[in-house]
Amino acid sequence: MISATFLSLVLFVISLIYNTHIDMNNIIYGNIFWFYVGGISGALVVLFACKYMLSKIKPIRLAFSYMGMQSILILGFHGSIGLNAVSVLNEKLNIGFWGNPLISSIIAISISLCLGLVINKISLFSFLFKGTTISIKQSDIDSEKSVVSN
Numbered sequence: 001m002i003s004a005t006f007l008s009l010v011l012f013v014i015s016l017i018y019n020t021h022i023d024m025n026n027i028i029y030g031n032i033f034w035f036y037v038g039g040i041s042g043a044l045v046v047l048f049a050c051k052y053m054l055s056k057i058k059p060i061r062l063a064f065s066y067m068g069m070q071s072i073l074i075l076g077f078h079g080s081i082g083l084n085a086v087s088v089l090n091e092k093l094n095i096g097f098w099g100n101p102l103i104s105s106i107i108a109i110s111i112s113l114c115l116g117l118v119i120n121k122i123s124l125f126s127f128l129f130k131g132t133t134i135s136i137k138q139s140d141i142d143s144e145k146s147v148v149s150n
Contacts, residue, residue, distance in 0.1 A: 005048040011041035067109075073116040073129065074109055081115065082108025 015038030020030035029035040054061045067074065086104045119125040 005045065005052075008041040008044040008048065011037055012045055015041065067113070070113055070116045073119065074112045076129075077112040077115050078105070078108040082111040085111055 015034045018031065019034035019038060022028060022030050022035060054064065083104060086107050089107075119129050
């Protein structure tokens with residue numbers, strides 16, 4: 001594993017050195033061979049680094065596991081509610097760093113995760129957004145029967 005990571009890192013650095021300027025938006029790839037070598041080896045370096053961090057560092061593993069379980073909620077709410085909330089905060093507070101996409105994304109994802117906590121606590125929302133069943137207690141059924149019989 002370490003040798004594959006090192007080989008991927010070396011190939012990635014070599015592709016950075018030997019390839020020219022790359023601009024995928026304007027379809028400028030430079031040398032196409034080094035473009036693909038750099039892309040594949042860079043992706044492998046990131047994958048190996050993530051695998052190492054997830055296996056060795058418990059807080060990172062727990063955070064990513066939780067975000068993975070909440071990924072549908074994050075997908076659904078980060079743009080519609082989270083980023084709109086960030087833009088409203090930006091207008092009201094006039095703080096310059098809100099325009100930073102990284103900070104805006106972190107805040108939007110945090111808002112989505114907080115909404116997920118609220119959704120988990122309210123059974124109707126949990127049913128609507130997550131598809132979980134609404135639990136009905138036997139005492140509620142008994143109390144309904146007594147009301148109907150009276």
